[in-house]
Amino acid sequence: MSRIGKKPIEIPKGVEVKVDGQTVIVKGPKGELKQSFDKDLKIELNDGVLTVERPNDIKRIKALHGLTRTLIYNMIIGVTEGYTKSLEIVGTGYRAAKKGKVLSLNLGFSHPLDIEDPEGIEVEVPSPNSIIIKGNDKQQVGAYAAYIRRFREPEPYKGKGIRYTDEHVRRKVGKTGK
Numbered sequence: 001m002s003r004i005g006k007k008p009i010e011i012p013k014g015v016e017v018k019v020d021g022q023t024v025i026v027k028g029p030k031g032e033l034k035q036s037f038d039k040d041l042k043i044e045l046n047d048g049v050l051t052v053e054r055p056n057d058i059k060r061i062k063a064l065h066g067l068t069r070t071l072i073y074n075m076i077i078g079v080t081e082g083y084t085k086s087l088e089i090v091g092t093g094y095r096a097a098k099k100g101k102v103l104s105l106n107l108g109f110s111h112p113l114d115i116e117d118p119e120g121i122e123v124e125v126p127s128p129n130s131i132i133i134k135g136n137d138k139q140q141v142g143a144y145a146a147y148i149r150r151f152r153e154p155e156p157y158k159g160k161g162i163r164y165t166d167e168h169v170r171r172k173v174g175k176t177g178k
Contacts (some may be wrong), residue, residue: 004066004067004069004070005054005065005066005069006134006173007069008049008051008068009049009050009051009056009069009072009073009076009115010049011045011050011076012076012080013049013073014028014029014080015027015028015076015079015080016152017045017050017076019044019045019050022036022037022038022039022041022043023035023036024035024036024037024043024072024075024077026072026076026079027079028076028078028079028080028082028136029079029080029111029137029157030078030079030081030082031078031079031120031136032079033078033079033136033137035071035072035075037064037068037071037072038057038061038064038068039056040054040061040064041054041055041061041064041068042054042086043054043072044056048062050072052065052069054082055068058113059074059128063150067138070097074138077138078135078136078137078138079136082134082135082136083134083136083137083138083141083142084132084133085132085133085141085142085144085145085164086131086132086133086164086165086166087128087130087131087132087133087145087148087149087162087163087164087165088129088130088131088162088163088164088165089105089107089128089129089130089131089160089161089162089175090129090154090159090162090163091107091108091152091158091160091161092160093106093108094106094107094108094129094152094160094161094162095128095129096125096128096130096131097125097128098123098124098125099116101116101117101126101155102114102115102116103115103117103118103123103131103148104145105148107151107152107162108152113151115148118140118144120135120136120137121133121135121137121140121141121144122134130165131148131162133145133148139154145164148162149162149163149164154156154167154169156169156170156171156172157171157172159171
């Protein structure tokens, strides 16, 4: 049996969870999230405890069991605490600025990149070489951080580019002079 899937989820105070068939709606202080899950899994809400049960031990159902429980748990954490990703910009002349809802990146191209914030995502630029992405949907926050990072991934020789704050860039030696 799935060790993660069989754990019950306790609903914290201030969070409202509604199970409508296979759709779960979670409302909390930081917003509302809604997601539909596989029809073969049984999602139940009893006395402030949410459980996910599977009908059989087919490999596909076993894989979805733990995934479904984790996605619901991430929704609850998202509406109570929210999620953040921090990016760091390394390189001479590389910098970020915020103009309203537009993130402006200077990454060594001939023009600055202007990216508009998606719905439900908040971007902060505390300094020209750091970006903080906040939101209540873990998947959306991670996808937007990866999208920004893709414009200039860290290169292995000088380490220039956009990286996650906790990311370690493996460095290479480069050419040796004679």
